[in-house]
Amino acid sequence: MTTRWLTPEEQRAWRAYIAAAHLLEDALDRQLQQDAGMPHLYYSILANLSDEPDHRLRMTDLAERTKITRSRLTYAVTRLEKDGLIRRENCNWDKRSSFAALTDEGMAVLERTAPGHVETVRAFLFDHLTKEQVGQLEEIFTEVTRALEADETRPSADEVPWRRRSSSSPCSGDASE
Amino acid sequence: MTTRWLTPEEQRAWRAYIAAAHLLEDALDRQLQQDAGMPHLYYSILANLSDEPDHRLRMTDLAERTKITRSRLTYAVTRLEKDGLIRRENCNWDKRSSFAALTDEGMAVLERTAPGHVETVRAFLFDHLTKEQVGQLEEIFTEVTRALEADETRPSADEVPWRRRSSSSPCSGDASE
């Protein structure tokens, strides 16, 4: 089967995406490192916790939310715990599990730094997009996410079904991830 | 000045983008690590070199193309050199500069692995997009790239103007970055 190379249009799109993705992630990391003393991923972890009604999540679920490996998360949580922004808690009904819970200090950091983060996201992304483009962005990447999650070769920690959320909480959605 | 939080639409778009970006980069890394023994970034470096008429580029220019820091590139090139896929060459007219040049072996690796890479990009991205969406993708991220490159806080290695390319070469564009 001969390769279906990218068309010129696809190539342009791909290169533009790759370039922007690198630059954007760098810009976010730089800004958050400055203002919050942590890279974007770590901020996202806090933001995801703040989204929960009780500000806590099992490690596996948190990994699922943030789309990172359990191993990576372990390391990150350890660091954030050292910084006093997160606390680990045991799970009653499953002795294997442990929770990561946002501390008050963690919440405070989030509240203090969320505005700057959102401002950056705006400055580099949304301020340059029309309403339609925002819609396109969502459609495109929601679909891509679906495709990627369906990928069987992906090392996944099968989502836990026994609890569905609805939630929303201070900073949280506001914190923008 | 009060924070302009993201609208619900923007939030959805942002989350979709973040999720897809993580998953996509992971998928590409995994596939290339498998088939080429290197992460996506390293493949991109080779691909960018193969795009040049003479298969070589000054370090700074290569860093500019790939949107990474000089420091990161130094490390990557050192590794690829160890693997025999790249060779460092001196610059005649500027003793400070050094070139990274694709070796025959590097070119061979690229040619061998490009089809699988393109296939992956297709499977997870383009196969799910309409022609219009491909266009939107390019527009959106071209604009975002422009915004990010205009950012003055960015630690940039000012692009060198004294040579403009036109080029295209085997694998190259085909290699898809």
Add this chain to the structure above:
DNA sequence: GGGGCTTGGTTCAAGTTTGAAACAAACCTA
């Protein structure tokens, strides 16, 4: 109710990235 599979989480070593500092060569400019 005891083996065997699965799941949740961590650990370890090797690899990669970061940002600041160091160096050297080129480029002013007085």
Add this chain to the structure above:
DNA sequence: TAGGTTTGTTTCAAACTTGAACCAAGCCCC
């Protein structure tokens, strides 16, 4: 043309990521 600045690249230590291996605790099922 000497001295100061800029530019091209590397180096270093600390931080982070990776993937495989590991350990426990639950689950299954005969």
